[in-house]
Amino acid sequence: xxxxxxxxxxxxxxxxxxxxxxxxxxxxxxxxxxxxxxxxxxxxxxxxxxxxxxxxxxxxxxxxxxxxxxxxxxxxxxxxxxxxxxxxxxxxxxxxxxxxxxxxxxxxxxxxxxxxxxxxxxxxx
Numbered sequence: 001x002x003x004x005x006x007x008x009x010x011x012x013x014x015x016x017x018x019x020x021x022x023x024x025x026x027x028x029x030x031x032x033x034x035x036x037x038x039x040x041x042x043x044x045x046x047x048x049x050x051x052x053x054x055x056x057x058x059x060x061x062x063x064x065x066x067x068x069x070x071x072x073x074x075x076x077x078x079x080x081x082x083x084x085x086x087x088x089x090x091x092x093x094x095x096x097x098x099x100x101x102x103x104x105x106x107x108x109x110x111x112x113x114x115x116x117x118x119x120x121x122x123x124x125x
Contacts, residue, residue, distance in 0.1 A: 014039055015039060015040065015041050016039060016040050016041070016060075016061040016062070017040070017041050017042075017043065017058055017059070017060040017061055017062075018031070018035070018040050018041070018042050018043070018060055018061065018062045018063070018064060019042075019043050019045060019051070019054060019055050019058055019060045019062075019063045019064070020042055020043070020044050020045070020063075020064045020066065021045045021048060021051040021063065021064065021065045021066060021067075021074075021077065022045070022046065022048055022051075022065065022066040022067055022074070023044060023064065023066045023095070024066065027064065027066045027095050030095065031064065043058055043060070048067070048071070048073035048074060048077055049073065051065075051077050052077055052080050052081070052087075055081065055087060055090070056084070056086065056087060059086075059090075060090060061090070061091075062090070062091050062092075062093065063081070063090055063091070063092045063093070064092075064093045064094075064095060065077065065078070065092055065093070065094045065095065066094075066095040066096075066097070067094070067095075067096060067097070068096070068097050069096060069097070074094075078092065078094075
């Protein structure tokens with residue numbers, strides 16, 4: 001699947017846009033059961049690093065963020081959305097999965113690639 005996949009627009013006056021970040025088949029099945037059929041245009045963004053700019057561009061009525069518990073990129077996205085006056089009012093639903101078992105100590109920069117956001121153990125006194 002490309003970095004951004006799009007479901008064909010329905011082109012009705014009552015269609016609402018939903019951006020799904022990092023979603024998989026399980027998330028799509030959950031969404032299809034939760035959302036009223038025919039009322040939503042869904043935009044999928046696979047890469048969390050592109051999500052903020054796509055959300056700003058699309059101005060959706062809902063964002064669904066699918067991530068694991070240890071995903072610093074998801075935390076950074078939530079922070080950016082909350083700090084931005086244009087995106088602060090957009091409801092965000094998080095679909096959180098358990099830690100996938102990867103050892104985060106192997107990657108010193110964490111999920112975002114930013115050394116400032118890397119997870120480090122807290123010092124003990």
